[in-house]
Amino acid sequence: MPPPPKKWKGACEFKAIAGAGGCNNKVIGARAFGSAAVNDTAPPVDDAGHGTHTASTAAGNFVENADVRGNAHGTASGMAPHAHLAIYKVCSRSRCSIMDVIAGLDAAVKDGVDVISMSIDVSDGAQFNYDLVAVATYKAIERGIFVSAAAGNAGPAAGSVSNCAPWMLTVAAGTTDRAIRTTVKLGNGQEFDGESLFQPHNNSAGRPLPLVFPGASGDPDARGCSSLPDSVSGKVVLCESRGFKEHVEQGQTVKAYSGAGMILMNKPEEGYTTFANAHVLPASHVSNAAGSKITSYFKSTPNPTASITFKGTVLGISPAPTVAFFSSRGPSKASPGILKPDISGPGMNILAAWAPSEMHPEFVDDVSLAFFMESGTSMSTPHLSGIAAVIKSLHPSWSPAAIKSALMTSSDPADKAGVPVKDEQYRRASFFTMGAGYVNPSRAVDPGLVYDLSPNDYIPYLCGLGYGDDGVKEIVHRRVDCAKLKPITEAELNYPSLVVKLLSQPITVRRTVKNVGKANSVYTAVVDMPKEVSVTVRPPMLRFSKVNERQSFTVTVRWAGTQPAVAGAEGNLKWVSPEHVVRSPIVVPPAKVVV
Structure with a gap:
């Protein structure tokens, strides 16, 4: 790794401890704030694993023979392996103070970082002048700093998405193959195929054993295996998920x-999303569909049996990617007319570095691990x-x-089989x-x-939200x-996606694009929308003669029939050249949520 860039103004509070070095040319800064610092002399050491996992995912260098107990074995790296x-x-370990989060964001801006990665959900959907994270990250983008933030793990409920300011990239979580x-x-x-990170060599459940389902009685505590009878001893127990944080x-x-x-x-509601947990x-x-069939089998015979076998890492599964059930959904409460989340990325069963500590989620044999699998929009x-750092x-x-x-x-609306990306129920995922x-x-x-947008371009948008002069000033x-x-x-707002709250009259909006490809380029507009919605783009062709040249166009959206489609509609506007397809989602929300 080269030395830190000359513009770097940060500090290192991470001194040599426990035989390890302090900061170096990879970790060039380390600071702790407020309650996270514990006391004035405690270094900013990861005591939960989460920070190490996310940091290595973003910028971990190449490591051969990475795995978790032999699972997912291979060479691992972060997305920007040579970034500082x-x-x-x-x-x-137990809490995130909003004031500490803001202090950390302000320090990162002052220190001169290029990208802020925030795997924290401390935004409650308040309007942006009351949202301290929105205010702090606006200061970041004023300095040219890119901000990537987690959409939250409150899905699949509609309107559950967090970190929704349009100057941030709001990231949803998907599966891999x-x-x-x-x-x-x-x-x-x-x-029925399922998942588990614990793949024992001596498998007591590998042969058929009696299958019991305590929840068959209708007791919700028994269904979730919160309480069990002694009669489950030596048997395979069928339990219903109590939420993905309680599986182990x-x-x-x-x-x-x-x-x-x-x-x-x-x-x-959890559908087909399955976790590789350290049981x-x-x-x-297993999925809900598999669980329903297992439940039916249990009820159909007086002597049900089941066995569990372990097959390790399997690649190429389908469908993939899909959206994980927990990934928070739009629309944004603070600004429902801006499509949120913005994009999906790998967030299920992600292998990354782990910090050995007393909060380490360990297997039954108490083995400490250098890598671990975690799931969430944090991942x-x-x-x-x-990826933003690479760009x-x-x-x-x-x-x-x-x-x-x-x-x-440039993102993919289709999975590896070429069909639309699915959600946790294996239905077509909405934008x-x-x-x-x-x-x-x-x-x-x-x-x-x-x-493109400059920081000042957001001000007329904020005025349009009705915050008033004082609210925007905040x-x-x-x-x-x-x-x-x-x-x-x-x-x-000149955003890469378009949400049109369409009533009876057509709506026309203006967009401007900048050519960052070849100097001499020609793009043709291609619209893919359901027949209920008519979209007209003027002009239908954009010709560029130089790099960084800007061209504007209008998009007019109207109902094709005499009656609005109650269910709404989704489609795409694509600017197509021989080398590129520049795709922007168009969303007409259901009539019941039009405001």
Whole structure:
């Protein structure tokens, strides 16, 4: 690694401890704030694993033979393996103080970072002048700093997305085509694939054993295996998920009652999303569909049996990617006319570095690990942060908005089989579920065109939200006269996606793109929308003669029939050249949410 750049102004509070060095040419800064610092002499050391996992995902260097107990074995690296890291510890083991988060953001801006990766959900959907994270990150983009932030893990509920300011990239979580596979075989011969990170060599549940389902009685505590009868001893226990943060604890309960194995089935809303968890006994986490069939089998025979076998790492599974059930969904409460989340990235069963500590989630044999698997929008966010860092290194003059546009307009709305990306129920994922699409790093570095925005361009938008002069001033920290600036609607912000709250009259908005591809380029507009909606683009062709040239166009959206489509509509506007497809989602929300 080369030395830190000359512009770097940060500090290192991470001194040599426990035989380890302090900062170096990889970790060039480390600071702790408020309650996360514990005391004045405590260094900013990761005491939970989360920070190490996310930092290595964004910028970890290449490491051969990375795995978790032999699973997902291979060479690992972060998205920007040669980037420097500056660490701002703003959370303790048990809490994140909003004031510490803001202090960390302000310090990162002052220190001169290029990208902020924020795998923290401390935004409650308040309007932006009351949202301290929105205010602090606006100061970041004023300095040209790109901000990538987690959408939150409150899905699949609509309107649950966090970190929604349009100057941030809001990241949803998707799956990959890798599974840490387990297989459940029932006494009737049916087999169901699931997942578990614990793949024991001595598998007591590998042969058929009696299958019990305590929840068959209707007791919700028994259904979730919160309490169990002694009769589960030596048997495979079927439990319903109590939420993805409690899966290992459910297995611990089964083991405490001497259960031989556990089949963990999803609740209906969790669909097909399965986790590779570090269970303490032979276990298989299966989908809700599989769980329903296992439940039916249990009820159909007086002597049900099941076995669990372990098959390790399996690649090439389908469908993939899909959106994880927990990934928070739009629309944004603070600004429903801006599509949020913005984009999806890998957030399920992600292998990355781990910090050995007393908070380490360990296997039953108490082995400390250098790598671990975690899931959440916390894991998808650093993927996008690292990719943004790569784009920044290739295009140092690009604004945060240009980098965001490159990521969004080059993303994939289709999975590896070429069909639309699915959600956790294996239904077509909406743009309010996945954002513009699933990140495609190789295309993002060469997007062709970008929708650019300067920090000042957000001010008419904020005026249009009705914050008034004083409310906007609280965000931008200078005097504003909204009347003179001519407020704009959310749809009129030069954003890479378009949400049109369509009533009876057509709506026309203006967009401007900048050519960042070849000097002489010609792009043709291609619209893909359901027949209920008519979209007209003028002019239908854009001709560029030089790099960084800007061209404007209008988009007119109207109902094609006499009656609005109650269910709304989704589609795409694509600017197509021989080398590029620059795709922007168009969303017409359902009539019931039009405001």
